[in-house]
Amino acid sequence: MSNKVYVDVLAEFTTDGILIPRSLRWKDGTVYEIQRVNDMRRATSLKAGGVGMRYTCMIDDRERHLYYEDNNLWFVEGRA
Known part of the structure; x- marks a missing residue:
């Protein structure tokens, strides 16, 4: 069964205001x-x-999904 795994993310805003994640801490x-x-x-x-x-x-070198929720928290899909 999968669940949310909240992670710390280092991100930055580009000059046009786009939020880009740069690294995450598991x-x-x-x-x-x-x-x-x-x-x-x-x-x-x-x-x-x-x-x-x-x-x-x-x-x-693997494709992963990282989510930024409306509550300002980051999560990935994990396994219980």
Whole structure:
């Protein structure tokens, strides 16, 4: 069963006001660099629930979804 895993994210705003995540810290303290953001769109997490901006990111050469919720928290879809 999947759930939300809240993570700390280092992000920055571009000069045109777009929020871009640069790295995330997993719950065990490991920091992962976000190599590239392939897509950004408002979306619902079908696996974990919740809605917000979904960032499709390359992390460790694998495509992952990172969500920024309306409550200003970041999460990824995890496994229980």
